[in-house]
Amino acid sequence: MKVFKILVKISRKEVNVNKILNFIFKFLIFIVVLLTVFVITLKIGIKVDNFKISNFNVSGFYIGLNRNLVLKIEDLEIPISVKHKNENVETELLNITKKITLINKFFDEIDIKNVSLKNQNFALKFNHSVLDFKSPQISLKSYLIPVENGLKTNVESFVLNDFNLSLTGNASLNFKDKIYSFDGNFISSELNGKLRLTSDLKILNVEISDAKAKSIKNFMDEIALKTDMSRTTKNWIYGNIIADNYEIKKFVAKINLKSGEIFKDDFLADGILQNVSVKFDKKLPAVMIGEANVSLRNQSLKFNMENATYLDKNLTNSEVEIYKIFDDDSGIKINLHTSAPFDVKFNKILEAYDIRNPAVQSSGKAEIDVLLDIDFTTENVKAFANAIFKDSKISIGNAEFNSKSGEFALKENKIFLKNFNLNNEFFNADINGNIDFDTDSGNFDANFASINLPNEILSLKNFNDKISLDFKGKNVILKFKNLGADFSFGAQNSINLINISHLIKFSSLLKDIGVKNSNVKITTKDFSDFAINAENTYFDSIFSQNGLSYDTANFKILIKNGALEVKSDDEKISFTKNAKNSILSIKDLDVHIKASDDKKQNLNLNFIGVNSKIFIDDLNKTLNFKSYSGKITPQSSELNGKFAKGTFMFKRDKDLQIYAQNLESKDINDFLGRESVERGEFSLKLKGMSDKFYRGEIDAKNTYIKDYVYYQRLLSLINSIPSLLSLKIPDFNSKGFTVSDGKVYFERLGKIVKISAVNLLGSSADIGGSGIIDLDKDDIKVDLELKYLKDASDFISKIPLINQIFLGEDRKISTIIEIRGSINEPKFETKIAQDIISTPLNLIKNTLMLPFVIFE
Known part of the structure; x- marks a missing residue:
């Protein structure tokens, strides 16, 4: 205020100039001092x-x-x-x-x-x-x-x-x-890159670009913490998926600065991962990726995999998508593409998520797309797949099959097969149907081009069937409705056939051996070798035991390396077959055949019998062998048998040959079916072009001929002739006609059997003869010359002239007996009166003079 007053006085000229200047100077000094003090104070x-x-x-x-x-x-x-x-x-x-x-x-x-x-x-x-x-x-x-x-x-x-x-x-x-x-x-500590931030103090926009890192663990920990991301989601983004190098091309986020809320739907990112490993499960090897493109849009994080491999499988063009990454219902979609086989290694990925695929492609061509949709909260897995197979090997359980082609589709809990071919040495089929994983079962329609079991056990063509599948347990079970078979595939594959009667017509082997029915179980590891149990097998039998038909048995059958071995549980029948030969063995069973069965058998069979008789049923004949062996082929047959003492040989190829030596009367009687001879020793020689054209010789020694029909009627004839009754012929007695040495020469020409000569030598009488038997007309014409009183003949033969009159040139007393009628009803007549005088037939002489030795 003083300053203002002074200025007023000056203006009014109330003070002089010197005073004014003096005041100004003092005021300035004051100001300077004051400022100096202030500055000095501030300086200090x-x-x-x-x-x-x-x-x-x-x-x-x-x-x-x-x-x-x-x-x-x-x-x-x-x-x-x-x-x-x-x-x-x-x-x-x-x-x-x-x-x-x-x-x-x-x-x-x-x-x-x-x-x-x-x-x-x-x-x-x-x-x-x-x-x-x-x-x-x-x-x-x-x-x-x-x-x-x-x-x-x-x-x-x-x-x-x-x-x-x-x-x-x-x-x-x-x-x-x-x-x-x-x-x-x-x-x-992990990421380095470019950053752009923009804000209006309400919203903060964050953009990261050209960022690189060796790890994003801490970055993901922070993101998960700020966004309440689930632990499973975070572990998939970094944990299950790990890369050597991370490159973030672009990362965009938006944050509310007032509330701290992160706008999750506005997250956006693009990046590249190099040398990536993706673990679908802790137990599985990782998928290795050379480079993966990553994008985040609408809470969906996608990994497009380039040069990806799983073990040795190329998974290029596969993709992993983690969706709703910031929500409670987040999950992952694993989309795998490969041209590699859908083998055990690839199948392990499905098994890791409890998807059990019963069929595995072990080799071949394929185009496969698999999508696994996994909910992180519920751990529920939805599976989808499409596959096209070509020229493949398919394994079901431990059984391996070939496949020409096929389409395969997996939709959540079901697999659909379309025109899916399966084939091996056993069958060739095209299959359409579905497999349900909820019930571990399936149903198919199958068109079998063929079903074949080795050694002509089974052969079907163009056979349709409905098949049900069950893989709840360790084994995969297939049930064939029309075939009536249950297949089980596992460590040991098996086929059960409860009743095979409807399949007999499709089996040449079963038809040939006359099988009518059986319960069959077949086991195999590779459908190349088989073990077969055939229980309660009923068949048209050629065998008998103790007079009863042997037509039901249990068999064990082995097929290995193409060879077949069959054996009954009681070991009475066994059969083996390989590339070289077939052998049938029979023990303690009798065999029934028919001589009239001239049907050609397309067989190559060796056979052996022990303690086995051969019954020729249509002839009512029996060969009581202790053992025998032989061979049958389409061109020939052969039989070598042993009786208790004698031997027998039959051979037929271009020619027919039969030899029997040292046969006993029992062997002859068993063969003829009646008591024709008693004691003695017999042999047979026969040779010809066939069983209709042949010549033969029978030798008999020290035996009694006692055939019921012929001997009794001959004996009755002799007893009815007074001239013979008056003579004593000791060779005709109750045991039969005694033969010390005998021969019969015969020949067959179609329906005609020609008895060329009969020469039976006894102690007091001899029988000689010849004749013809017409098999077609059942007609017999045989003439026998009976020489008797051999001792008297010897005496008379020493009397000159009389011996010529009574005995004839050979000095023997004889008579002629004619046998006529049918084979089973023969009639006997004699010509004794004239024979005593002239003996015109002189059959024995003719016999002895025959230039007929057929086996020399």
Whole structure:
């Protein structure tokens, strides 16, 4: 006020000039002194330990002057005003930065060691436009450039301690329009790359680009924490999927700064992973990927796999998609594509998710797409697949099959087969149907081009059937409705046929051996070798035991390396067959055949019999062999038998030959079916073109001929002739006609049997003869010459002339007996009267003179 009064007086010229100048000088000195004292004070600095102003608590206050002011504060506690009650640290900081231009003019340095605001602490330092801000969460060092409506900053360092993240770059702060941005680079313990941030203080937009890392574990931990991502989802993104190198081409996120909410649907990312391993399950080998393209859109994270392999399988063009990655119902879709076989290795992926596929492609061509949709919350797995097979080997259980082609589709819990071919040495079929994993079962329609079991056991063509599948247990079970068979595939494959009667017509072997029915179980490991149990096998039998038909038995059958072996449980029948020959063995069983059965058998069979008789049923004849062996082929047959004492040989190829030696009467009687001879020893020689044209010789020694029909009627004839009754013929007795040595020569010419000569020598009588038997007409014409009283004949033969009259040229007494009628009803007549005088037939002489020796 004094200054103003002086100025007024001057203006009114109430004071003189000298006084005025003197006052001005003194005033200036005062001002200079005052300023000097103030500057000196500021130069020295003003320190205040504690004070409070407007509710601000200040400790360790210092202000001084250098070129500009320097302000230092140890602790500054800023009260929360009502106006700024809801503002956070970032808002307060923005209020300060609005005054940055003014601060920059007056202050060289502002250094506040600790600022307490809203229970948060930070340090603040400002030096020549460089702001240094530090808090437990944030460290910032930035060059501030005031511009219209705000600031531009060159961020030398901006560290987010919670994220172990460091930023450098340029920021723009438009306070008027509330537009804030940052462009720069970031460095973390894992990721390094470019970063762009934009915000209006309500929404923060984050964009990362050209980022690279060796690991994203911590990054994913933070993302999972901030977004409430499930542990399973996080472990899939980083854990199940691991790469040597990560390259993030683009990552975009949006955050609500007021609430801290992350806009999950707005996440967007693109990247490349190199040298990637993907583990579908801990127990499985990893899928190895040279390079995988990654994209995130609408909460869906996709991995497109290039140069992917699973073990030795190429999975290029496969894809893994983790969907709804931030939601509670997140899950994963594994889409695998390969041209490799759908083998055991590939099938392990399905098994890891409890999908049991009963059929496996072990080799061949294929185009396969598999999609597994796994819900992380429920762990429910939906499976889809499409496959086309060609020229493949398919394994069901341990059984392996060939497949020309086939289509395979898996839809959630079902597999659909379309025109699926399966074939092996056993069958060839095209199959259509489905497999249900919920019930572990399936149903198919099968068209069998063929079903074949080795050695003509079974052969079907163009056979249709309905098949049911059951794989609940360890084995895979197939049931054939029309075939009546149950197949079990496992460590040991088996086929059960409860009743094979309907299959007999399809089996040449079963038809040939006359099988009518059986319960059959077949086991095999490879459908090449078989073990067969045939129980309660009923067959048209040629065998008998103790007079009863042997037509039911249990058999064990082995087929190995193409060879067949059959054996009955009681070991009475066995049969083996290989590439070289077939052998049938019979023990303690009798065999029934028919001589009239001239049907050609397409057989190559060797046979052996022990304690086995051969019955020729149509002839009512029996060969009571102790043992025999032989061979049958389409061109020939052979039999070699042993009786108790004698031997027998039959051979037929181009010619027919029969030899029997040292036969006993029992052997002859068994063969003829009646008591024809008693005691003695017999032999037979027969040779010819066939069983209709042959010649033969029978030898008999020291035997009695006692055939019921012929001998009794001959004996009756002799007893009825008085001239013979008056003679004593001891060779005709109750035992039969005694033969010390006998021969019969015969010949067959079609339906005619020619008895060329009969010569039976007894002690007191001999019989000789010849004749013809017509088999077609059942007519017999045989003439016998009976020589008797051999001792008297010898006496008379010594009397001259009389011997010629009574005995004839050979000096024997004889008679002629004619046998006529049928074979079973022969009639005997005699010509004794004239024979005594002339003996015109002289049959024995003719016999002895026959130039007939057929086996020399």
